[in-house]
Amino acid sequence: MSEIVLGHNQYGKAENRVVRIYRDTPRHEIHDVNVSSCLRGDFSDAHLTGDQANVLTTDAQKQTAYSFAKEVGLEKIEDYALALARHYVGDVDAIDEARIEIDEYAWERVIVDGAEHDHTWVRKGQEVRTAAVTVNADGEWVVGGLKEFVILKSTGSEFAGFYKDKYTVLEPTHDRVMATSLTAQWRFTHTDGIDWDEVYAGIKVQLVKQFAVVQSKALQQTLYKMGKAVLEAYPVIAEVRLSAPNKHHFVYDLAPFGVENNKEVFHADDRPYGLIQTTVTRDDATPPGPAWDAYQGWLS
Numbered sequence: 280m281s282e283i284v285l286g287h288n289q290y291g292k293a294e295n296r297v298v299r300i301y302r303d304t305p306r307h308e309i310h311d312v313n314v315s316s317c318l319r320g321d322f323s324d325a326h327l328t329g330d331q332a333n334v335l336t337t338d339a340q341k342q343t344a345y346s347f348a349k350e351v352g353l354e355k356i357e358d359y360a361l362a363l364a365r366h367y368v369g370d371v372d373a374i375d376e377a378r379i380e381i382d383e384y385a386w387e388r389v390i391v392d393g394a395e396h397d398h399t400w401v402r403k404g405q406e407v408r409t410a411a412v413t414v415n416a417d418g419e420w421v422v423g424g425l426k427e428f429v430i431l432k433s434t435g436s437e438f439a440g441f442y443k444d445k446y447t448v449l450e451p452t453h454d455r456v457m458a459t460s461l462t463a464q465w466r467f468t469h470t471d472g473i474d475w476d477e478v479y480a481g482i483k484v485q486l487v488k489q490f491a492v493v494q495s496k497a498l499q500q501t502l503y504k505m506g507k508a509v510l511e512a513y514p515v516i517a518e519v520r521l522s523a524p525n526k527h528h529f530v531y532d533l534a535p536f537g538v539e540n541n542k543e544v545f546h547a548d549d550r551p552y553g554l555i556q557t558t559v560t561r562d563d564a565t566p567p568g569p570a571w572d573a574y575q576g577w578l579s
C-alpha cells in the first residue's frame with residue numbers, strides 16, 4: 280500500500296482590489312491594483328490535524344494589503360510588493376516564502392476645457408501592468424510584465440514553408456494580418472536601485488518596435504525577436520517569457536456577391552487560436568529560483 284502524503288501547498292488572499300488616492304495637493308493621483316498574497320512554509324498541521332496555530336489568516340493578509348497601501352504607498356507596485364513579501368517572511372515565523380502578484384490598471388486624466396482635470400480619470404485600456412515578487416531566506420526575485428496588450432499589423436507577416444501532413448490544408452501566405460493579445464513577463468537580475476517605471480516603459484517600446492518592424496515569418500520568430508531586443512537593451516533583465524494567442528484574421532469571401540476582396544475585409548476569429556509561447560534568456564543568466572512559481576495560475 281502506498282502512503283498518502285501532503286504535497287506542495289500554499290495559501291493566501293487572492294485579488295484584493297486596492298485603490299490608493301494621493302490627495303495631498305489639489306491634483307490627485309490614483310493607483311488601482313489587484314493584489315494577491317501567497318504564503319508558503321510550515322502549514323502541514325493546518326492540513327493534517329486542523330491546527331491553525333501557524334496560519335496567518337487570509338483575512339489578515341487582506342487587511343495588510345490595504346494598510347500597506349498607506350504605510351508603504353502604492354506608487355510603484357514592485358516596491359509595494361517587495362515590502363509586503365519582506366514583511367511576511369521577516370515577521371511571521373512559519374512563513375518561509377511569500378509571493379505577491381499584482382495587476383495594475385492604468386487611469387488617464389480627462390481633459391476638461393483643454394486642460395487635464397485634477398481628480399477625474401477614465402480607465403486606460405491599453406494593457407494591464409503586472410508584477411510578481413517572491414521573497415525567501417535565500418533571496419528576492421522580481422518579475423515585471425504586461426498582459427492583455429492587443430496589437431495588430433495589417434501586413435509584414437508571413438507563414439509559409441511549414442511541415443505538411445495529410446491534415447494540413449492551410450495555404451501558405453506571404454502577406455497576412457498578425458494580431459495578438461500579448462502577455463510578457465521579464466525577470467530582473469536583482470531588485471535594488473531599479474527604476475521600475477523607466478524599465479517598464481522602455482521594454483514596452485522594444486516589444487512594440489519588434490512587432491512592427493520585423494518582417495515576420497511566424498509569430499514564433501516575432502516573439503523571439505521581441506525577447507532578444509529586451510535582453511539587448513536591458514542588462515537588468517535575465518529572461519523574458521512571452522505568450523501570444525494568434526488572433527486569426529481570415530479574408531472574408533465576398534466572391535458570392537461579385538465583390539473583390541484584396542485582403543481588405545476580414546473575419547476576426549475568436550476561437551480556436553494558436554497559442555505561441557516562448558522564453559528568451561541569457562545563457563549565463565542566474566538561476567530563476569522560485570521567480571516563476573505562480574500563485575494565481577499555479578495549476579495552469
Ligand SMILES: O=c1[nH]c(=O)c2[nH]c(=O)[nH]c2[nH]1
Pocket residue numbers: 438449496497498499525553555
Ligand atoms: O505564426 C504562426 N505560427 C504557427 O505555428 C502557426 N500555425 C498556423 O496554423 N498558423 C500559424 N502562424
